[in-house]
Amino acid sequence: MVATHGLDATNLTFSGVLPHATQARRARRWGWWYYTEYRIRTMRAYWHIIAGYGLLTPTLYLLAMGLGLGSLVDAHAGAVQGVGYLTFVGPSLLVMSVVSEATAECTYSIMDYFTWHRVYYGVASTPMTAKLIVGGEVTAVSLRMAAQAALFWIILVISGSTSSGWSWLMIPISVLAGMSFGAPLIAYAATMERDNFAFSFIERFIVMPMMLFAGTFFRWN
Numbered sequence: 001m002v003a004t005h006g007l008d009a010t011n012l013t014f015s016g017v018l019p020h021a022t023q024a025r026r027a028r029r030w031g032w033w034y035y036t037e038y039r040i041r042t043m044r045a046y047w048h049i050i051a052g053y054g055l056l057t058p059t060l061y062l063l064a065m066g067l068g069l070g071s072l073v074d075a076h077a078g079a080v081q082g083v084g085y086l087t088f089v090g091p092s093l094l095v096m097s098v099v100s101e102a103t104a105e106c107t108y109s110i111m112d113y114f115t116w117h118r119v120y121y122g123v124a125s126t127p128m129t130a131k132l133i134v135g136g137e138v139t140a141v142s143l144r145m146a147a148q149a150a151l152f153w154i155i156l157v158i159s160g161s162t163s164s165g166w167s168w169l170m171i172p173i174s175v176l177a178g179m180s181f182g183a184p185l186i187a188y189a190a191t192m193e194r195d196n197f198a199f200s201f202i203e204r205f206i207v208m209p210m211m212l213f214a215g216t217f218f219r220w221n
Contacts, residue, residue, distance in 0.1 A: 024127040031128040035136025058152040061093045090161040092216040094152045095174040098145050102178035103207050105141050107199040110189035149174040
Protein backbone atom coordinates (compact mmCIF):
# COMPACT_ATOMS: atom_id res chain seq x y z
CA MET A 1 0.00 0.00 0.00
CA VAL A 2 1.40 3.39 -0.96
CA ALA A 3 1.47 6.13 1.65
CA THR A 4 -0.49 9.22 0.66
CA HIS A 5 0.12 11.62 3.51
CA GLY A 6 1.09 14.43 1.12
CA LEU A 7 -2.02 14.20 -1.07
CA ASP A 8 -5.17 16.12 -0.43
CA ALA A 9 -8.58 14.54 -1.03
CA THR A 10 -8.98 15.86 -4.58
CA ASN A 11 -5.57 14.74 -5.77
CA LEU A 12 -6.04 11.39 -4.07
CA THR A 13 -9.30 10.81 -5.94
CA PHE A 14 -7.70 11.26 -9.35
CA SER A 15 -4.37 9.64 -8.51
CA GLY A 16 -5.59 6.05 -8.36
CA VAL A 17 -3.51 5.58 -5.21
CA LEU A 18 -5.01 3.46 -2.45
CA PRO A 19 -5.64 5.40 0.77
CA HIS A 20 -3.44 4.77 3.76
CA ALA A 21 -4.93 2.66 6.54
CA THR A 22 -4.89 5.70 8.85
CA GLN A 23 -6.94 7.67 6.35
CA ALA A 24 -9.45 4.83 6.10
CA ARG A 25 -9.84 4.72 9.87
CA ARG A 26 -10.27 8.49 9.96
CA ALA A 27 -12.94 8.29 7.25
CA ARG A 28 -14.85 5.61 9.14
CA ARG A 29 -14.81 7.78 12.26
CA TRP A 30 -15.22 11.30 10.90
CA GLY A 31 -16.66 10.58 7.47
CA TRP A 32 -20.01 12.15 8.36
CA TRP A 33 -18.25 15.47 8.95
CA TYR A 34 -16.18 15.17 5.75
CA TYR A 35 -19.36 14.63 3.81
CA THR A 36 -21.01 17.56 5.61
CA GLU A 37 -18.15 19.78 4.48
CA TYR A 38 -18.53 18.53 0.92
CA ARG A 39 -22.28 19.25 0.86
CA ILE A 40 -21.80 22.73 2.26
CA ARG A 41 -19.20 23.41 -0.42
CA THR A 42 -21.61 22.28 -3.14
CA MET A 43 -24.24 24.66 -1.76
CA ARG A 44 -21.90 27.52 -2.58
CA ALA A 45 -22.72 26.93 -6.25
CA TYR A 46 -26.21 28.30 -5.62
CA TRP A 47 -25.45 30.53 -2.63
CA HIS A 48 -27.13 33.51 -4.32
CA ILE A 49 -30.40 31.55 -4.42
CA ILE A 50 -30.04 30.58 -0.76
CA ALA A 51 -29.20 34.15 0.26
CA GLY A 52 -31.99 35.61 -1.86
CA TYR A 53 -34.53 33.19 -0.46
CA GLY A 54 -33.30 33.75 3.07
CA LEU A 55 -33.61 37.54 2.76
CA LEU A 56 -36.61 37.99 0.50
CA THR A 57 -38.89 35.39 2.07
CA PRO A 58 -38.99 36.89 5.59
CA THR A 59 -39.02 40.45 4.24
CA LEU A 60 -41.95 39.85 1.91
CA TYR A 61 -43.85 37.80 4.47
CA LEU A 62 -43.43 40.45 7.14
CA LEU A 63 -44.43 43.23 4.76
CA ALA A 64 -47.53 41.31 3.71
CA MET A 65 -48.50 40.32 7.23
CA GLY A 66 -47.45 43.54 8.95
CA LEU A 67 -48.50 46.23 6.49
CA GLY A 68 -51.20 44.20 4.74
CA LEU A 69 -53.21 41.56 6.53
CA GLY A 70 -51.73 42.35 9.92
CA SER A 71 -52.90 45.97 9.90
CA LEU A 72 -56.46 44.86 9.03
CA VAL A 73 -56.50 42.25 11.80
CA ASP A 74 -55.14 44.66 14.39
CA ALA A 75 -57.60 47.37 13.35
CA HIS A 76 -60.73 45.22 13.37
CA ALA A 77 -60.08 42.21 15.60
CA GLY A 78 -57.51 43.62 17.98
CA ALA A 79 -54.68 41.62 19.49
CA VAL A 80 -54.27 37.89 18.97
CA GLN A 81 -53.60 36.16 22.28
CA GLY A 82 -52.53 39.52 23.72
CA VAL A 83 -50.01 40.45 20.98
CA GLY A 84 -50.16 42.12 17.58
CA TYR A 85 -50.85 39.93 14.57
CA LEU A 86 -47.32 40.27 13.20
CA THR A 87 -45.86 39.13 16.53
CA PHE A 88 -48.30 36.20 16.55
CA VAL A 89 -47.59 35.07 12.99
CA GLY A 90 -43.83 35.74 12.85
CA PRO A 91 -42.57 32.57 14.58
CA SER A 92 -44.91 30.33 12.58
CA LEU A 93 -43.74 31.95 9.33
CA LEU A 94 -40.15 31.22 10.35
CA VAL A 95 -40.87 27.56 11.02
CA MET A 96 -42.95 27.24 7.86
CA SER A 97 -40.20 28.67 5.64
CA VAL A 98 -37.61 26.30 7.11
CA VAL A 99 -39.87 23.25 6.68
CA SER A 100 -40.61 24.26 3.08
CA GLU A 101 -36.93 24.67 2.22
CA ALA A 102 -36.00 21.41 3.99
CA THR A 103 -38.54 19.65 1.80
CA ALA A 104 -36.83 20.89 -1.35
CA GLU A 105 -33.32 20.12 -0.07
CA CYS A 106 -34.24 16.58 1.03
CA THR A 107 -35.95 15.49 -2.18
CA TYR A 108 -34.48 16.59 -5.50
CA SER A 109 -30.91 16.83 -4.21
CA ILE A 110 -31.03 13.27 -2.89
CA MET A 111 -32.45 11.81 -6.08
CA ASP A 112 -29.91 13.83 -8.07
CA TYR A 113 -27.01 12.21 -6.21
CA PHE A 114 -28.43 8.75 -6.91
CA THR A 115 -29.72 9.17 -10.45
CA TRP A 116 -28.09 12.01 -12.37
CA HIS A 117 -24.72 12.95 -10.88
CA ARG A 118 -24.46 9.64 -8.96
CA VAL A 119 -22.30 11.19 -6.25
CA TYR A 120 -23.30 8.57 -3.68
CA TYR A 121 -21.79 5.78 -5.77
CA GLY A 122 -18.38 7.43 -5.60
CA VAL A 123 -18.63 8.12 -1.88
CA ALA A 124 -19.82 4.57 -1.16
CA SER A 125 -16.72 3.16 -2.89
CA THR A 126 -14.58 4.63 -0.10
CA PRO A 127 -14.47 3.48 3.55
CA MET A 128 -17.59 5.62 4.09
CA THR A 129 -20.69 3.72 5.14
CA ALA A 130 -24.32 4.52 4.36
CA LYS A 131 -24.80 5.59 7.97
CA LEU A 132 -21.99 8.14 7.68
CA ILE A 133 -23.34 9.49 4.40
CA VAL A 134 -26.81 9.94 5.85
CA GLY A 135 -25.36 11.55 8.96
CA GLY A 136 -23.41 14.01 6.83
CA GLU A 137 -26.45 14.76 4.67
CA VAL A 138 -28.67 15.46 7.67
CA THR A 139 -25.99 17.59 9.35
CA ALA A 140 -25.37 19.68 6.24
CA VAL A 141 -29.06 20.36 5.64
CA SER A 142 -29.56 21.13 9.34
CA LEU A 143 -26.75 23.69 9.26
CA ARG A 144 -28.27 25.34 6.22
CA MET A 145 -31.68 25.44 7.87
CA ALA A 146 -30.14 26.90 11.04
CA ALA A 147 -28.50 29.69 9.03
CA GLN A 148 -31.77 30.45 7.25
CA ALA A 149 -33.72 30.42 10.52
CA ALA A 150 -31.15 32.69 12.19
CA LEU A 151 -31.44 35.19 9.34
CA PHE A 152 -35.23 35.13 9.58
CA TRP A 153 -35.04 35.61 13.35
CA ILE A 154 -32.70 38.60 12.99
CA ILE A 155 -35.18 40.22 10.62
CA LEU A 156 -37.98 39.56 13.12
CA VAL A 157 -35.96 41.25 15.85
CA ILE A 158 -35.06 44.23 13.65
CA SER A 159 -38.68 44.70 12.60
CA GLY A 160 -39.81 44.65 16.23
CA SER A 161 -41.90 41.54 15.69
CA THR A 162 -40.36 39.87 18.72
CA SER A 163 -38.75 41.24 21.85
CA SER A 164 -38.56 38.23 24.13
CA GLY A 165 -35.12 37.15 25.26
CA TRP A 166 -36.15 33.55 24.60
CA SER A 167 -37.20 34.18 21.00
CA TRP A 168 -33.90 32.74 19.74
CA LEU A 169 -35.35 29.31 20.56
CA MET A 170 -37.28 29.64 17.31
CA ILE A 171 -34.04 28.72 15.53
CA PRO A 172 -33.47 25.20 16.98
CA ILE A 173 -37.22 24.53 17.06
CA SER A 174 -37.55 25.33 13.35
CA VAL A 175 -34.54 23.15 12.49
CA LEU A 176 -36.03 20.22 14.43
CA ALA A 177 -39.36 20.73 12.68
CA GLY A 178 -37.69 20.93 9.28
CA MET A 179 -35.56 17.84 9.75
CA SER A 180 -38.37 15.80 11.35
CA PHE A 181 -40.11 16.28 8.02
CA GLY A 182 -36.97 16.23 5.85
CA ALA A 183 -35.30 13.09 7.24
CA PRO A 184 -38.13 10.72 6.16
CA LEU A 185 -38.09 12.45 2.77
CA ILE A 186 -34.39 11.59 2.42
CA ALA A 187 -35.27 7.92 2.89
CA TYR A 188 -38.15 8.22 0.42
CA ALA A 189 -36.11 10.10 -2.20
CA ALA A 190 -33.42 7.41 -2.00
CA THR A 191 -35.92 4.92 -3.41
CA MET A 192 -36.87 7.08 -6.41
CA GLU A 193 -35.45 6.49 -9.86
CA ARG A 194 -37.74 9.08 -11.46
CA ASP A 195 -39.63 11.99 -9.99
CA ASN A 196 -43.01 11.19 -11.64
CA PHE A 197 -44.35 14.33 -9.93
CA ALA A 198 -44.11 12.62 -6.53
CA PHE A 199 -42.18 15.49 -4.99
CA SER A 200 -44.57 18.05 -6.46
CA PHE A 201 -47.43 16.04 -4.95
CA ILE A 202 -45.77 16.19 -1.53
CA GLU A 203 -45.26 19.94 -1.78
CA ARG A 204 -48.77 20.71 -3.03
CA PHE A 205 -50.88 18.26 -1.06
CA ILE A 206 -48.91 17.80 2.17
CA VAL A 207 -46.63 20.78 2.81
CA MET A 208 -48.99 23.47 1.53
CA PRO A 209 -52.13 22.24 3.40
CA MET A 210 -50.01 21.76 6.51
CA MET A 211 -48.89 25.38 6.24
CA LEU A 212 -52.44 26.66 5.68
CA PHE A 213 -54.29 24.61 8.30
CA ALA A 214 -51.73 24.09 11.09
CA GLY A 215 -52.45 27.46 12.70
CA THR A 216 -49.77 29.38 10.82
CA PHE A 217 -52.01 32.35 10.04
CA PHE A 218 -54.84 31.99 12.54
CA ARG A 219 -55.63 30.69 16.01
CA TRP A 220 -57.80 27.64 16.55
CA ASN A 221 -60.50 28.26 19.16
